[in-house]
Amino acid sequence: MDELFDAAGSLRSAYARVDWAATSLGPVPGWSRTLRAAVDITLHTRFPVTLFWGQEFVMLYNEAYVDLIGKKHPAALGAPAAQVFPEIWDEIGPMLASVRTTQRATWTRNMRLLMDRHGYPEECFFTFSYSAVLGAGGQVEGVVDIASETTEQVLSQRRLILLAELTDALGELDEPDQILDRTVTVLRRDPHDLPDVDVLLPRAAGRSSPVVPSALFDAGDVVVDDSAGIAVVWVRLPDASGTADDAVLVAQLSQHLPVDESYVRFVRLVGAAVTQALHRAQTRQAERRVASLERELSEKLQRSLLTPPAQREGLEVAVRYRPATERARLGGDWYDSFLQPDGSLALVIGDVAGHDRQAAATMAQIRNLLRGVAYGTRESPAAVLADLDTAMSGLRVDAFATAILARVTQDEPQNQPGRHLLVWANAGHLPPVLVAPDGTAGLLQAPPEILLGMDSGGVVRRDHRVTLAPGSTVVLYTDGLIERRGSLLDEGLAHLVGALTDRHGMTAEQVCDHLLDRFPASGDDDVALVVLRVLPAPAEASPIARTRARNGADSHR
Template identity: 80%
Template sequence: MDELFDAAGSLRSAYSTVDWAATSLGPVSGWSRTLRAAVDVALHTRFPVTLFWGPEFVMVYNEAYVELIGNKHPAALGAPAARVFAEIWDVIGPMLQSVRSTRRATWTPDLRLLMDRHGYPEECFFTFSYSAVRGTDGRVEGVLDIATETTAQVLSQRRLVLLAELTDALGELDEPDQILDRTVAVLRHDPQDLPGVDILLPGTADDTTGRLLPAVPSSVFDTGDVVVEQLAGTTVVRVRLPDASGADGDAVLMARLSQHLPVDEGYLRFVRLVGAAVAQALHRAQTRQAERRVAELERELSEKLQRSLLTPPAQLEGLEVAVRYRPATERARLGGDWYDSFRQPDGSLALVIGDVAGHDRQAAATMAQLRNLLRGVAYGLRESPAALLAGLDTAMNGLEVDVFATAILARVVRCEQQGRPGRHTLVWANAGHLPPVLVAPDGSAGLLQTPPEVLLGMDSTVTRSDHRVTLAPGSTVVFYTDGLIERRGTVLDEGLAELTRVLTGQHRLTAEQLCDHLLDRYPASGEDDLAMVVLRIPPRPPGR
């Protein structure tokens, strides 16, 4: 045996078995100095290297190259490349011929080849370079192939991309049926890894067998595992999708695997991840649906609670009083806004608008407390609005109602006894609330601005002030909470100015019509709830 092959390692016996004299290379003793040098270099490197020598491209390779060609070894050693790689010769043959004729090296990254190295056409990827090996006379004697297999990297990247696309496609879907349909659509765009994909629901036909798919008991599947079957010569993997169908049993993701890839742990792990992504999307959708049901129920309950407290307004002859309440629409949440209208023992009419800080159950509960406290204080004490709000401050402090709130308490009194028929006096006190808007009989509108006073609950010893204005027939006063005019990115003063512009010229509208006009003009922002009270002194009929 020629000492040239001493560095062949585990291939040394294979080299000794080849009848080199029967090949186009001839006996080893007659090999050219160039060939012997090239073989020596190839056998002394641990990187996969093969030599395609002579016109027939006879193969001489090192130990590391065996893994790349699988069961083609040892028959490939000393054999013409066209015979060894018959299934891919239409791809690599022209490349080798080009190097031999032009002497120019090639560089090919991640080339996909269907190579028969384990008994079937296997999808493989290689990065390699073919370069000419020239003799002392300058002629090309052979081609050197330095190669590395990149199959694992390419498949991993391809599968990661598909998983990312699937996750993105399912991320915003909330309906299980949509998720299942989108899953099939996305996965069918990857025929290389998953040439056939379907989702079977309990009681639907299985296209692979023509049978109905029964409900799949959980015991058939281990947690996170898959079932692998051979159907008509094709490998099929089934992954359970818990609770996807909403019926008894579970839906099943059925994927036909590629005939060009080994069914190894990496392949099955990829299918598991696909199933996990779909199951996670289904779980997320079910969670969102449950959250929406809870939010809708909470919203419904909150509206019922607040509407049970926000009763129809009391009316007095010769006055119009209209109220509105609109809950926040951004999400189902309780609010602290309230209105009230009730008669007092002396025959006057009390009007209230208020807003408790917060948007939760606590705010709603506190709103109910303040509303009832203020009703009791205002009805039981024959005091001015300022004194009644001060009394409410005292009650809140004594009863430890630890909350802040804005409010306006107003009282409407007839002026007939003063010789002013049809006129009314509005007396009010303002605890940090937005100013009411007065629409005069001529259609002009302006804010009933008063010096600012502290919110309810901030200081039980504060002295509060009364304010009054005479309302002629045809006058309208609008009380409201901040949910009417406050919007993100809008300055409060701009909102107040806009409200006065909206109300200007609306003096002919009834109280009910004016409420509807404002709700149309200010659609729900979704950020806050809204309460509104509109008081109108109807115009006196002609001649009276």
């Protein structure tokens, strides 16, 4: 045997069995120096290389190339390429002819070919280059193919892209039916890996689709069935309840791919993505139900405490409570309005720190404590809040809260009827807004004082006073009205003052509605409002009006 083939390794015997004299290349000793040099280089490299030689493109290749052509070896050795690759000759034949004609190399990246190398047309991908091999006279004697199979990389990338698209498509869906419908829609976009896809729904869901027998899954949650000649995979999609009536993903597998471990693992990942989406949807639904129940309980508790405001002659009092819109955000905001035995009107606005059921329960405790401490005493609001601090400490009400307690009494000097005196104390709460009878608005600022519950002794709380002329309006509110994420508190206060400027003609009820419209719910916090309006003094009738009234009365005599 010619020593040329000594470097063929495991292919040496295959080279020896070829009757080269019967091929268009002729006996080995008669091969051209160019062919012998090309074969020598091919057999000495460990990268997949093949030679297509002569007019028939007779094939010679090294050990590494065998893996690329599978069962076509050893018959391919010494055979014309068109005979070896009839199924892909329409793709590669013109490329080889072009190199022989133009002497220009080709470059192909991840080319898809349906190659029959294991007894069926298998989907394969290759990156390769065809280059001309020139003889001594400059003519093309053959073509060298340096190739790399990229099937595994291409399939992995293709499947990862599909899994990412599926995960994105299911991420925001909360209804199981929508998830299953979207799953089928997305998976049908990949006819190469999953030529046909459907979801079988359980009869328990009231569907007419057949249910896959549970015995089919004795071996696990993914089963491949090729008994009918076509591989079909069944994937159980268990719901969070763990019942036997689960949906099942059924998919036909490609006839052009081996049903290997990576293929089954891909289908399993598809099933896991859908199952995760179903569980996530069920969790969200359960969370919404729990949040709804918590919100309903909290609102009932709060509304049971937030009673209609007390009223006094010459005054209007309006209140509002708006719960936060964010799920499971329970609040500690409250308002109160009650008459004291001496006839004065008490107004309260407060906010317990926190947004949960505990905050709502603590709010109820503090609200009732404040009512009890304040009712029946002639002490000033500052003294009442100091007593409340002591009561909270003694009764172990372990919480912090901001609050304003105000007392409204008549203050009518001679010739100035309808005036009232507002005395208030502020425990760390936002300042009230006063709207004067001429429409100007401003904050009733006072030096800041500590919150309720921060110190039970040694705290000096102070009263603040302002005279309210007829037509004045005072607005008490909680921070949820004006605070917004990303905005400064001073900006919110300025917007509030602006919203109340020139609103002196509104009733107390209208002011409440105006503020809730002007400051939409942020979803972060509850809102409580107390609006006090001193009714304008009755306008004295003009001389013309009195004359018309007198004439009208005379005409009826």
